[in-house]
Amino acid sequence: MVELSWSGQRVPAIAEELRCNPKTVRRWLHRFNRSGLDGLEDMGGQGRKRRITEAERSMIIGLVRQPAPGRLTVQAGGELAAEDESGPPEWTLDALAAEAQRRGIEIGRSQVRRILLAERVRWRRTRSWTRSRDADFEGKGQGSSSSTPARPAARRSSAPTSSDR
Secondary structure (H helix, E strand, O other): HHHHHHOOOOOHHHOOOOOOOOHHHHHHHHHHHHHHHHHOOOOOOOOOOOOHHHHHHHHHHHHHHOOOOOEEEEEOOEEEEEOOHHHHOOOHHHHHHHHHHOOOOOHHHHHHHHHHHOOOOOOOOOHHHHHHOOOOOOOOOOOOOOOOOOOOOOOOOOOOOOOOO
């Protein structure tokens, strides 16, 4: 771009020759005029800086791996007890955000959700009432209503197959 500009070509002609936008050519020429060859190097650091450090992100992910403070666990004597009975029994986004804030991380519920989704971490346990360890427990069986339509089968191609012949 700089060489073509020095040879007397105008910005639209340079953009057409290099197959780029004229604004791009102008931006690079302005950077070169302002800073010389250093202006053509990658400036880095573009965009908004992260507010949450990697250590803080790891701490939030680590919270999910620990039992919630209000979760009942069986103690050595066979009794049920929670670490903090006033705490949440299950991790929710609100509970995770509150615990992170208690530990000094300024974070909101939506950002906790984004972090966990990006890391593919489940913060919700599967519902315990949908399964049972009881040997006599019987599941629901088929659907609960005949009015609920079945999922349509995968579409078949119109070309005959060997089984159609």
